[in-house]
Amino acid sequence: MKVLIINGPNLNLLGRREPEIYGSQTMDHALGLCSEIAEIEYFQSNHEGELIDKLHQVGFNSDYAGIVLNAGAYTHTSLALADAIAAIELPVVEVHISNVHAREEIRHRSLISPVCRGVIAGFGLYGYRLGVEALVRG
């Protein structure tokens, strides 16, 4: 079973971006942890439409157990992304590296949580692995 991991805006800078919040390890580290338990495909984009296109492309493919999505700041703003998640058949697990509920109030609201299978936040890069586990074992 394959799992698609999608990262949204600014997550290409992991390791260099605000390390006090997101840590100093790169996405390669997270992908290594995830690859121990599933076949992983990885996609990152800073563009909302490209994230939606990817969800449409893979979202009806039963070769995949599901999708792990860190939508970055689009989590808090994008009704279009929420609609795309609602439209597809595969389950989507929402992941955040930081504990968004312990941060600014604007980050407490997620437009995508209601249409995701579940939410993982605050466990650093290990959250991606937890998301993959939830999909392949759940």
Ligand code: DQA
């Ligand atoms: C994030 C949290 C978001 O609020 C932020 O905009 C991000 C990263 C996280 O992984 O903690 O870009 O999704």
